[in-house]
Amino acid sequence: xxxxxxxxxxxxxxxxxxxxxxxxxxxxxxxxxxxxxxxxxxxxxxxxxxxxxxxxxxxxxxxxxxxxxxxxxxxxxxxxxxxxxxxxxxxxxxxxxxxxxxxxxxxxxxxxxxxxxxxxxxxxxxxxxxxxxxxxxxxxxxxxxxxxxxxxxxxxxxxxxxxxxxxxxxxxxxxxxxxxxxxxxxxxxxxxxxxxxxxxxxxxxxxxxxxxxxxxxxxxxxxxxxxxxxxxxxxxxxxxxxxxxxxxxxxxxxxxxxxxxxxxxxxxxxxxxxxxxxxxxxxxxxxxxxxxxxxxxxxxxxxxxxxxxxxxxxx
Numbered sequence: 001x002x003x004x005x006x007x008x009x010x011x012x013x014x015x016x017x018x019x020x021x022x023x024x025x026x027x028x029x030x031x032x033x034x035x036x037x038x039x040x041x042x043x044x045x046x047x048x049x050x051x052x053x054x055x056x057x058x059x060x061x062x063x064x065x066x067x068x069x070x071x072x073x074x075x076x077x078x079x080x081x082x083x084x085x086x087x088x089x090x091x092x093x094x095x096x097x098x099x100x101x102x103x104x105x106x107x108x109x110x111x112x113x114x115x116x117x118x119x120x121x122x123x124x125x126x127x128x129x130x131x132x133x134x135x136x137x138x139x140x141x142x143x144x145x146x147x148x149x150x151x152x153x154x155x156x157x158x159x160x161x162x163x164x165x166x167x168x169x170x171x172x173x174x175x176x177x178x179x180x181x182x183x184x185x186x187x188x189x190x191x192x193x194x195x196x197x198x199x200x201x202x203x204x205x206x207x208x209x210x211x212x213x214x215x216x217x218x219x220x221x222x223x224x225x226x227x228x229x230x231x232x233x234x235x236x237x238x239x240x241x242x243x244x245x246x247x248x249x250x251x252x253x254x255x256x257x258x259x260x261x262x263x264x265x266x267x268x269x270x271x272x273x274x275x276x277x278x279x280x281x282x283x284x285x286x287x288x289x290x291x292x293x294x295x296x297x298x299x300x301x302x303x304x305x306x307x308x309x310x311x312x313x314x315x
Contacts, residue, residue: 002089002213003033004206005122007072007113010043012170013128014094016202018047020295021210022066024054025203027297030210033065037072037084044070074109078116085120090209092126093117095146103268107147114152124159124212124220126205131164131225131285138275141268150223161208161219165201166227167193167284169305173312176241180315184253185238188260188273192236192281196228197300200291207295225287229299233281237302244306245313 004021008014016025018036023029038044051066072084074096085091093113095106110129117125129146136143153160172195178186204226211217232240235252242250257277264270276283291299306313 003035003087004090004092004209004213005035005037005069005085005088005117005120006092006094007037007084008039008074008094008096009036009047010038010040011094012198013165013202013205014092015047016199017092017094017206017209018066018202019199020203020206022051022054030206030214032210032213033067033088035067035069035084035088038068038070039073041070044068074113075105076112076116078112078119081112081116082120085117085122088117088120088122090124090126090213091117091120091122092128092205092209094128094205095130103145106145110147110149111152114149114156118156118158122158124161124209125153125156126161126163126209126212126219127153128163128165128201128205131166131227133164134225134285135275138279139268139272141271145268159212159220161212161221162223163201163205163208164223164225164285165196165198166225166287167195168198169195169228169302169309170198170312171195172237173309176237176313178253179241179245179250179313182315183247183249184251185234185241186253186255186260187234188257188277189234189252189254190257190278190280191273191276191283192231192233193276193284194228194231194286194288195237195302195305196226197305200228200295200299201226203295203297204291224290224294225285226290227285227287229288229291229301231281231286231288232302240302241306241313244303245310 132143238252261270261273
C-alpha cells in the first residue's frame with residue numbers, strides 16, 4: 001500500500017480528505033500511510049490532537065499510519081517543498097488560498113506544488129481545482145487562478161487526475177449575509193446553481209487517491225466535475241433556508257444583477273455574478289452523480305449543510 005501526501009490539509013477539502021482516508025467519518029479507513037502537510041505548526045498540532053483522541057477510542061477499527069509535516073509553504077522553492085512529499089506515491093493537491101495574500105499568485109503556487117510533488121517522488125497527482133477553468137472565456141479572472149492544471153500536469157510525466165469543484169456552500173454565508181439581519185435573501189433572481197459541500201470534494205479526492213495507491217482503480221487523465229446534488233434557483237434556495245433554519249418567513253428579495261455585482265468585494269466576483277446572471281442555470285456545471293459514483297455515498301444536500309451550519313446565518 002502506498003503513502004498519500006495531502007497539501008494543504010488545513011482547508012475544508014483537505015481535512016475531509018484526511019478524515020475519509022482515516023475512517024473518521026464512519027466508513028472503513030483506507031489502509032494507506034497518510035501524510036498531512038501544513039503551513040503552520042498550530043494547525044498541524046490541532047489535527048494531531050484530534051487524531052490522538054480518536055485513536056484512544058478502542059471500539060474504532062485500526063487507522064492507517066498518519067504523519068504530519070509542517071512549516072511548508074507553496075511559495076517555498078521546489079527543492080524545499082519536495083521534502084513534504086518524500087516517500088509518497090500519490091499527492092492530493094488543494095489549490096492554496098490565503099485571503100490575506102489574495103489569489104494573484106495562486107496559479108503559480110499550484111504549479112509550484114505540482115513540480116515539488118514530482119521532485120519528491122510522487123507518481124500520481126490528484127489536483128483539486130475549480131469548474132471555472134472550463135469557462136475561462138466568461139470568468140477569466142477566476143479561471144486564471146487555476147490556470148488549466150491539466151495542461152501543466154501533462155508536462156510532468158506522471159499520472160494525474162483533475163477534480164473540478166463547483167460552487168461551495170460556505171460561500172453562501174457571504175452571498176446571503178442579509179439573513180443575519182433579516183428574513184430576506186437579497187440576491188438576483190436570475191442566478192441558479194448547485195452548491196456543494198467542500199467535504200464531498202475532499203471525499204472524492206481521497207477515494208481517487210486511495211484507488212490509485214492500491215491499484216484498485218485507474219483514474220489517470222480523468223477529469224471529474226463535482227457539484228451539489230440539486231440545481232436551485234435562488235428562490236428555491238430561499239425555501240430550503242426557510243425549512244432548514246426553521247424561519248418560515250425567509251424569502252427572496254430580488255436585486256438587479258448589474259447593481260448587485262457592483263457591491264461584490266472584488267472584480268473577479270463581480271465578473272462571476274454577471275456571468276451567473278446572464279447564463280442562469282447553465283452558468284455553473286451541474287454534475288449531481290459524481291460523488292455517488294466515485295465514493296458510493298450520497299452527496300450532502302443543501303438542507304443538510306444549512307442544518308449543520310445554522311450559526312453562519314444566526315440573527
